[in-house]
Amino acid sequence: MSDIKQHTVCIIGGGMSGLFTGALLAKNGYKVTVLEKNHIIGGGLQSFRRGDVVFNTGMQACAGYISGMISYQVCKYLGVSNEIKLLATDSQKQEIIWLNNNKSICLPKGRDAYQTYLVQLFPHEENGIKELLDCVFRVGHTFDYLFLQPIQRYEENVPYAYMSADELVRKYIHDDNLVAILEYVGWTTGHCLKAMPALEFCMMLTLYILGSHRFVNGAKQLADALCNVIEQKGGIVENDTEICEVNGEDGNIDYVVATDGRRWESEIFVWACTPKILLTVCREQVFRKSMTQRIQEYINPFSVFVVFCHLKKEKFKFINSSVYIPKSSKHPNLPQSIVFVTTPRSESDQWAESMEIYIPANYEDLAPWIATHVGERGDEYEIFKERIALEAINTISVYYPELSDAILNINVASGLTIRDYYGNPNGSCYGQQGLYIPIKTKLKNLYMTGQAVQSQGLAGIATTSVLTSEIILGRTLIEEIAQA
Amino acid sequence: MTRQEIIEKTNAFLVDEYEKDPALLTPDARFREDLDLNSLDYMDLMVTIKRVFDIMPAPAEMNLVVTLGDFYDFIERKLSEPKANE
Numbered sequence: 223m224s225d226i227k228q229h230t231v232c233i234i235g236g237g238m239s240g241l242f243t244g245a246l247l248a249k250n251g252y253k254v255t256v257l258e259k260n261h262i263i264g265g266g267l268q269s270f271r272r273g274d275v276v277f278n279t280g281m282q283a284c285a286g287y288i289s290g291m292i293s294y295q296v297c298k299y300l301g302v303s304n305e306i307k308l309l310a311t312d313s314q315k316q317e318i319i320w321l322n323n324n325k326s327i328c329l330p331k332g333r334d335a336y337q338t339y340l341v342q343l344f345p346h347e348e349n350g351i352k353e354l355l356d357c358v359f360r361v362g363h364t365f366d367y368l369f370l371q372p373i374q375r376y377e378e379n380v381p382y383a384y385m386s387a388d389e390l391v392r393k394y395i396h397d398d399n400l401v402a403i404l405e406y407v408g409w410t411t412g413h414c415l416k417a418m419p420a421l422e423f424c425m426m427l428t429l430y431i432l433g434s435h436r437f438v439n440g441a442k443q444l445a446d447a448l449c450n451v452i453e454q455k456g457g458i459v460e461n462d463t464e465i466c467e468v469n470g471e472d473g474n475i476d477y478v479v480a481t482d483g484r485r486w487e488s489e490i491f492v493w494a495c496t497p498k499i500l501l502t503v504c505r506e507q508v509f510r511k512s513m514t515q516r517i518q519e520y521i522n523p524f525s526v527f528v529v530f531c532h533l534k535k536e537k538f539k540f541i542n543s544s545v546y547i548p549k550s551s552k553h554p555n556l557p558q559s560i561v562f563v564t565t566p567r568s569e570s571d572q573w574a575e576s577m578e579i580y581i582p583a584n585y586e587d588l589a590p591w592i593a594t595h596v597g598e599r600g601d602e603y604e605i606f607k608e609r610i611a612l613e614a615i616n617t618i619s620v621y622y623p624e625l626s627d628a629i630l631n632i633n634v635a636s637g638l639t640i641r642d643y644y645g646n647p648n649g650s651c652y653g654q655q656g657l658y659i660p661i662k663t664k665l666k667n668l669y670m671t672g673q674a675v676q677s678q679g680l681a682g683i684a685t686t687s688v689l690t691s692e693i694i695l696g697r698t699l700i701e702e703i704a705q706a
Numbered sequence: 707m708t709r710q711e712i713i714e715k716t717n718a719f720l721v722d723e724y725e726k727d728p729a730l731l732t733p734d735a736r737f738r739e740d741l742d743l744n745s746l747d748y749m750d751l752m753v754t755i756k757r758v759f760d761i762m763p764a765p766a767e768m769n770l771v772v773t774l775g776d777f778y779d780f781i782e783r784k785l786s787e788p789k790a791n792e
């Protein structure tokens with residue numbers, strides 16, 4: 223057996239997509255090397271601990287992690303589904319959306335329950351709600367791979383990629399209050415409905431209505447489990463390795479170079495981070511000009527401040543939902559809400575010990591510090607961030623008065639943290655997701671994966687990782703994955 | 707913009723940005739079969755149309771465009787319509 227030469231693949235970016243693609247290729251006999259610029263792997267799957275309390279820096283909610291759907295089946299196929307612990311979000315209230323009049327909307331799981339609930343609230347929109355959800359589910363289901371179907375209907379959905387979610391919703395819904403409630407879907411890809419393609423709206427809403435989960439004790443466990451798969455198959459995952467040159471000639475990549483001068487050769491290379499970075503580190507022409515233009519002109523999802531709140535013991539009840547609090551913003555392209563979640567620590571939590579608050583932000587507001595790096599931004603930056611965090615905590619306290627007293631201490635990350643950690647342009651929380659860039663590039667042995675290929679989150683990344691792996695392997699995996 | 711200008715601009719971006727062979731760019735060339743531009747390429751095309759002609763076609767309108775000739779007609783018609791916000 224050892225006589226058979228293993229193919230080598232070098233994956234740049236140790237986030238969810240790099241690790242999923244690496245694990246899939248390692249399982250299928252490739253010698254995998256994953257290169258990650260940060261000290262800790264995982265990208266958006268990173269979580270950190272303060273004492274015994276865990277905070278997620280990125281991923282919270284995993285939509286569509288359900289038996290018979292791609293993210294669940296891929297984890298099963300890779301043998302990691304038993305290693306990761308997820309908790310199903312409260313099925314009666316997956317999302318809690320507070321309104322200005324102090325009433326709350328609690329959106330349930332499941333197409334019928336969701337529709338019935340909205341119709342009860344907006345009986346005059348009954349037909350519109352039904353038709354909108356019909357359309358959402360029809361378009362959502364054209365993502366064949368999400369449902370482990372061979373690709374047949376995918377191209378049907380393309381027209382929805384250049385229609386806005388707002389346009390789609392308003393085709394069926396006339397009540398502005400209902401449109402405002404549906405704005406919450408924009409949070410799933412970091413766009414307001416006007417900037418969100420209808421295609422993403424349909425996919426995300428379908429997945430979330432089908433059901434969402436959250437990691438018990440942090441998202442990093444998935445990164446670790448995938449890393450184990452790669453290493454058990456003889457692969458390598460290198461941290462602290464930032465690739466700054468992708469070199470080749472005659473339409474082929476020969477080697478990549480890290481900032482400290484180390485270089486890696488490989489038969490195949492996979493770019494698993496933001497495409498915009500690739501354009502700056504590769505001298506060869508990677509995409510045809512029209513695609514390059516679209517990458518450059520891409521409207522970045524909005525940026526966020528993340529407030530990591532360490533809570534006192536038994537002071538704030540664990541809420542098994544994503545909670546949306548109204549907060550007006552002067553920027554028309556930002557959602558008029560902030561979101562918070564309490565991280566599950568076990569499958570039966572009563573009390574929360576950590577909370578992450580997401581506050582939409584405009585990158586330009588960070589102008590005084592845009593040229594600075596982590597650890598050298600100065601006191602004014604800290605004061606600025608703290609002011610934003612306290613404002614958000616006060617806003618949430620109107621709805622949850624027990625919060626102010628429950629906070630032990632806070633840490634705040636801004637869009638600059640996101641920019642510097644993930645390489646997302648403009649500190650946007652979802653990077654260049656939903657660009658629909660091709661997996662095959664103009665360079666024969668360079669392939670793309672990650673949220674720019676299709677969509678973000680566990681389902682989007684599982685899909686693109688399978689698609690990229692299939693192209694490299696030259697055969698389909700979807701049937702095996704479906705049967706795992 | 708005259709029809710001739712529309713043809714020149716369209717063919718210029720198809721050659722320059724989409725790397726199409728100029729010899730293929732005849733009015734009866736079909737986008738999908740002859741020019742090998744599938745519906746995923748339409749996303750790039752939308753951005754290009756907006757930049758070059760400053761119009762944003764509705765999805766359903768583009769679905770009716772089969773050949774390059776259809777495309778020239780379509781752009782000509784759109785450019786002659788009054789703009790929505792004027």
Ligand SMILES: Cc1cc2nc3c(=O)[nH]c(=O)nc-3n(C[C@H](O)[C@H](O)[C@H](O)COP(=O)(O)OP(=O)(O)OC[C@H]3O[C@@H](n4cnc5c(N)ncnc54)[C@H](O)[C@@H]3O)c2cc1C
Pocket residue numbers: 234235236237238239240257258259260263264265266267279280281282283284285463464465466494495496499526528640643644645650651652653655671672673674677678679680683
């Ligand atoms: C604050 C925040 C909240 C989020 N919440 C959710 C959520 O609730 N639900 C959800 O589904 N999704 C959420 N997401 C999105 C989700 O985290 C991403 O879709 C997903 O992690 C993307 O995976 P990826 O592999 O494509 O990119 P990333 O996870 O960004 O991975 C890219 C990796 O490449 C590395 N890298 C970059 N440049 C280089 C280089 N030059 N050399 C080597 N390595 C490099 C980065 O350090 C990073 O580790 C959130 C994201 C953020 C930031």
